[in-house]
Each structure stands twice: as C-alpha cells, then as structure tokens.
Amino acid sequence: MAVTALATPARPRLFAGPLVPRLVAGLAVAAAWEEAVKLFMPDYVATPIGILAAFPHVIVSAPFLAALAQTMAAVAEGVLIAVVLGTVLGLVIGRSLLAERALLYYVNAFYAMPILVMLPLFSLWFGYTSAARLATIVFSAIFSIILNVADGARSMPKDYLETARSFRSGRFRELFEVVLPAAMPYFLAGLRLASGRALIGAVVAEFFTAIGGLGYFILFNSRTFHHNEAFVAVLFLAGFGVGADALVTWGTRRCLPWYRRDEKAE
Amino acid sequence: MTGLAGQERSPIKARRTPLRERLARHAPFALSLAAGLALWEIAGRLTSAAFMAPLSETLLRFWQLARSGELLRLTLSSASLFATGLGLAIVVGMPLGLLLARVRLLREALDVYIMILYATPMVALIPFILSLFGFGFGPKVLVVFLFAVFPILYNTIEGARSIKPELIEVARSYRSGEWALWREVMVPYTLPYTMTGIRQAIGRALVGMIAAEFWLSATGLGGLIMNATQNFDTGAVFAAVLVMVAAALILMRLGMTLEGRFARWRG
Numbered sequence: 256m257a258v259t260a261l262a263t264p265a266r267p268r269l270f271a272g273p274l275v276p277r278l279v280a281g282l283a284v285a286a287a288w289e290e291a292v293k294l295f296m297p298d299y300v301a302t303p304i305g306i307l308a309a310f311p312h313v314i315v316s317a318p319f320l321a322a323l324a325q326t327m328a329a330v331a332e333g334v335l336i337a338v339v340l341g342t343v344l345g346l347v348i349g350r351s352l353l354a355e356r357a358l359l360y361y362v363n364a365f366y367a368m369p370i371l372v373m374l375p376l377f378s379l380w381f382g383y384t385s386a387a388r389l390a391t392i393v394f395s396a397i398f399s400i401i402l403n404v405a406d407g408a409r410s411m412p413k414d415y416l417e418t419a420r421s422f423r424s425g426r427f428r429e430l431f432e433v434v435l436p437a438a439m440p441y442f443l444a445g446l447r448l449a450s451g452r453a454l455i456g457a458v459v460a461e462f463f464t465a466i467g468g469l470g471y472f473i474l475f476n477s478r479t480f481h482h483n484e485a486f487v488a489v490l491f492l493a494g495f496g497v498g499a500d501a502l503v504t505w506g507t508r509r510c511l512p513w514y515r516r517d518e519k520a521e
Numbered sequence: 522m523t524g525l526a527g528q529e530r531s532p533i534k535a536r537r538t539p540l541r542e543r544l545a546r547h548a549p550f551a552l553s554l555a556a557g558l559a560l561w562e563i564a565g566r567l568t569s570a571a572f573m574a575p576l577s578e579t580l581l582r583f584w585q586l587a588r589s590g591e592l593l594r595l596t597l598s599s600a601s602l603f604a605t606g607l608g609l610a611i612v613v614g615m616p617l618g619l620l621l622a623r624v625r626l627l628r629e630a631l632d633v634y635i636m637i638l639y640a641t642p643m644v645a646l647i648p649f650i651l652s653l654f655g656f657g658f659g660p661k662v663l664v665v666f667l668f669a670v671f672p673i674l675y676n677t678i679e680g681a682r683s684i685k686p687e688l689i690e691v692a693r694s695y696r697s698g699e700w701a702l703w704r705e706v707m708v709p710y711t712l713p714y715t716m717t718g719i720r721q722a723i724g725r726a727l728v729g730m731i732a733a734e735f736w737l738s739a740t741g742l743g744g745l746i747m748n749a750t751q752n753f754d755t756g757a758v759f760a761a762v763l764v765m766v767a768a769a770l771i772l773m774r775l776g777m778t779l780e781g782r783f784a785r786w787r788g
Contacts, residue, residue: 276629277629277630280634300653353549356546356549357550357552357553360550360553361557364766367724367770367773368765368769369724369727369728369731369769371731371732371735372761372762372765372766373762375750375758376758376762378750379755380572451640451642458642458645459732462648473648477648477649477652478652482649482652485649486649488645489641489645492641492645493637493640493642496640496642497637
C-alpha cells in the first residue's frame with residue numbers, strides 16, 4: 256500500500272513572489288489581532304506587540320534556553336534511533352516479499368495511528384520521565400521512515416541490481432551499497448516527515464508528562480498568564496517545521512543533484 | 522530473506538495453483554498477526570495487570586464496555602466532535618481556498634502565512650485555547666477545526682496555482698462569465714487537490730479530537746483513555762486504543778478512496 260507514494264504536487268517556493276502585498280497583509284492581520292485582544296480579551300493574552308517585546312528577553316533567559324536544549328536533544332536522539340532502526344526495517348520490507356507480507360500491515364496500522372493514544376501507555380511503561388518522551392519521539396518518527404525507505408527499495412531500477420550481481424556482489428553489500436543509495440531520495444522525504452512528527456511527539460509528551468522542554472515551557476507560561484512568553488516558544492516550534500523542511504530540501508539539492516525531488520517526495 | 526519483491530518472480534512460480542499462491546500471499550500475514558497477538562497475551566500475563574493488559578483481558582473489557590452501551594455513547598460523543606470540526610474545516614477551507622485561488626493579490630498576500638500555519642504544530646496552541654475559551658464543546662471544535670483546516674486550504678491553493686493560464690484565457694475568449702469560470706474551470710481543476718487536503722485533514726482532525734479530549738475536558742474515547750489510565754484500568758485503555766486505531770484505519774481508507782476517485786481528473 257503506497258501511503259507515501261501518492262503524488263503530491265510540487266511545493267511552491269516559500270519566499271518567491273511579491274513582497275509588498277505580503278507585508279501589508281501581515282501588518283493588517285497583526286493589527287487586527289492586537290485590536291481584537293485589546294477590545295475583547297483580558298490583558299494577559301498574547302498580542303503581536305507583546306510577543307515582540309517579550310522576544311529579546313525570553314530567548315536569552317535561562318529557563319527558555321534549557322527547555323530548548325532539552326527538547327532539541329531529545330528530538331535529535333529520537334530521530335537518530337528512528338533513522339537507524341527504520342532504515343534497516345525499511346530495506347528488509349522493501350526487498351523481501353515475505354517480510355513485506357508479514358510486517359507491512361503492522362507498519363501501516365502504526366503509521367495511521369494517532370501518536371497521542373500511545374501517551375498514556377508510554378507514561379505507564381516508562382513512568383513520567385524523559386524515557387517516555389524518547390519513546391514517543393521514536394514512535395512518532397520511525398514509521399514514516401520505514402514506509403518511505405521500503406517504497407524506495409521496492410521501486411529501485413532492476414538494472415542496478417543486475418549490474419551488482421554480475422560483479423558478484425554479496426547480499427549484504429548489495430543492500431547497503433546499491434539499494435540504500437538508490438532509496439536515498441525516498442529516505443530524505445521520509446526524514447522530512449519524520450522530523451516534523453518527532454517534534455510534535457516531543458511536545459505532546461511534555462504536555463502529558465510535564466517533563467521539562469519547550470512543550471512544558473508553553474504549558475507552564477500559559478497557565479501562569481505569561482502568554483506572550485509562551486508564544487515565543489510556539490514561534491520556535493513553527494520555525495523548526497519550516498527550518499527542517501528547508502534543511503532537507505537543501506540537503507537533497509546538495510547531495511543528490513541528479514534527483515528532482517519535486518517528482519517523488521512525500 | 523526469501524526472494525526479492527515483485528520483479529524477481531520466475532515463470533514457474535506464476536504457474537502455481539491459485540490456492541498455493543493465495544496461501545503464500547496471506548499465510549505470512551496471518552502467521553505474523555497470530556504471533557503478534559500471542560506475544561501481546563504472553564507479555565500481558567508475565568507483567569502486572571496495571572502495566573500491560575493481555576489480549577484476553579482487553580477483549581473482555583471491550584465486551585463489557587460495548588454491552589453496557591458505554592462504548593457506543595463515548596464513540597458517538599467523539600464522532601460528533603470530529604464531524605463538527607472537520608465539517609467546519611471543509612466548509613470554511615474550500616471556499617476560502619478557491620477565493621484565494623481566483624484573487625491573485627489575496628493569494629500572494631496570504632500564502633506564506635498559511636504555509637507557516639500549516640507547518641505549525643497546532644497542538645502547541647491547546648494551552649492558549651484552554652485558558653482563553655475554557656473546555657466546552659465550542660473550544661474543542663475549534664481545536665479540531667484548527668488541526669484540519671490548513672491542509673485543505675494549503676492544497677486548494679496549491680491546486681489553483683497549477684491551473685494553466687491558457688485554460689482561463691480560453692474560457693475568457695469565449696466570453697465566459699465569472700460564475701461559469703468557477704463552475705467549469707476553477708472548481709473541477711482544484712477539486713482533486715482539495716481532496717488530497719481533505720485526506721490529510723481527516724488524519725489531523727482525528728489527532729485534534731483526541732488532543733481536545735485529553736487536554737480540554739475528558740469526554741468521548743479520549744476521555745475514556747485518560748480516566749482508565751488514572752484508574753490503572755489498562756484493559757479499558759487498550760480497548761479504547763483498539764477502537765481508535767480501527768476508526769483511524771477506516772477513516773484513512775475512506776479518505777484515500779475519496780482522493781483516488783478524484784485523482785483521475787488531474788491533468
């Protein structure tokens with residue numbers, strides 16, 4: 256089942272196009288937001304000016320930096336685990352019909368499952384600790400990598416393998432030196448999905464278990480009526496999504512220049 | 522590893538009897554499913570009941586909850602939240618997306634913000650919604666709506682971007698009015714893209730529904746999971762998770778069918 260291979264159209268470039276209408280619209284939305292809060296909402300509610308005012312002192316404050324470091328370290332660790340395990344499983348599922356028939360159903364079911372329902376179970380199994388967060392991140396990230404790598408390994412041109420075979424390449428080397436590089440664009444598309452999902456996994460785990468990190472930073476500040484401060488962290492989360500996307504696109508262009516990712520990604 | 526996927530089948534294998542072919546196709550899945558269920562049962566029995574409920578315990582709790590009518594009531598409560606939020610997202614997202622598609626200035630002004638919101642993890646906004654609007658049905662619908670609306674908007678706009686200018690020019694040269702242009706060109710052309718958005722929105726709305734039930738107020742199936750976790754009623758947690766996974770799979774399949782049906786229109 257090709258969850259990942261459904262054709263999505265080319266992504267438009269983010270900042271191509273006219274600047275003036277964008278600036279005007281942005282300012283208009285910000286002004287409307289500012290006024291609406293002043294008129295209808297209590298004064299602790301976040302406003303654009305409040306967020307701008309809070310931004311400089313929040314991003315250098317110790318609690319924020321600690322939270323940022325904790326969440327980013329956990330996401331990096333979780334994604335790394337998911338990449339290693341997910342690539343191996345994806346290669347096996349993509350190249351072995353038996354493995355595909357036995358395991359693909361599980362992978363698809365877990366991929367479709369909302370991560371949130373696993374939170375209570377992870378907190379039961381790992382306690383209210385950073386291990387529960389790590390488990391949530393790995394669980395969020397791994398299945399899109401498995402599915403994409405399996406997709407890439409399956410749709411590899413036959414000629415590659417035949418060439419490798421004629422040079423008497425062994426099974427193991429074949430998998431890691433022929434199939435894996437051929438599946439690379441798919442892997443990168445999977446990684447892009449996985450990094451976004453991993454960040455959401457980290458935030459919801461922090462909401463659920465109240466362990467330190469950006470998610471908890473948002474929760475704590477919004478509960479203590481520091482909405483402007485909390486919103487700075489939301490901006491970082493949004494920026495992470497856009498940034499991870501740009502990073503993977505750049506990586507694809509840089510390392511796989513022959514591949515036009517618009518055709519297959521996602 | 523046995524054999525390679527797909528392309529490596531020899532002609533001898535292709536002439537196998539249908540029964541053996543079918544067995545080869547379905548046996549691995551049946552066996553791995555049986556192994557998975559057995560593993561679940563054994564793991565549940567080896568650990569404590571609060572840690573992991575075995576399969577039998579889960580099915581028993583499922584049966585109890587189903588028979589008392591509790592499960593149906595909670596599922597309907599979740600479903601109404603899901604349907605209201607997703608329905609609103611479609612009703613708002615589709616016309617707005619088409620409007621942005623038609624009015625180029627508006628689209629160019631707003632698309633960056635829509636893309637940023639599309640990439641923002643909506644779950645991060647839940648604490649704000651809770652403290653601003655409380656935890657009634659309305660705020661929960663808002664959560665589901667926010668999760669679901671941006672994929673629909675984003676994909677509709679993306680579809681509209683890819684309308685060939687020739688199409689509109691031809692329609693114009695035949696003196697097509699604004700209404701006819703929408704009906705004959707814009708809507709048919711962007712609908713497949715909107716459907717992709719709706720497929721993504723279905724999955725997101727489900728997550729939004731659970732998030733709202735977890736963190737706003739514990740109702741529906743999400744509420745059942747929360748309450749059962751606090752009571753260490755792990756059997757009920759697993760039963761609720763099973764119902765949710767089944768619902769997620771059915772809804773996703775539905776979304777993919779819908780998308781596939783309209784994908785044929787794509788030029």
